[in-house]
Amino acid sequence: MLIMLELSWLYPKVNSVQLFGSSTQTRLPANQQGSKLLKKFSSYLTEGSLKALKRFALETDRKDYEVLQEAVDRYLQHNK
DSSP states (O other): OOEEOOOOTOTTTTOOOEEEEEEOOOOOOOOHHHTTTOOOOOOOHHHHHHHHHHHHHHHOOOHHHHHHHHHHHHHHTTOO
């Protein structure tokens, strides 16, 4: 699976991110699940994109996977 994400809303210097995914099912503890069941996902990002993702997550007091989930959700919603 290949997804191109526009991340200009996330961090101005990041134009897009390519995600190549394969997942294996894992569960987080109940206090980290929220309203959606989470599955572990692995992807490849450029070093600059990963740094920007981590920086944005830190600046907004969130986990990097939460920021990435929001980016994927917005991308999918916009491209229905």
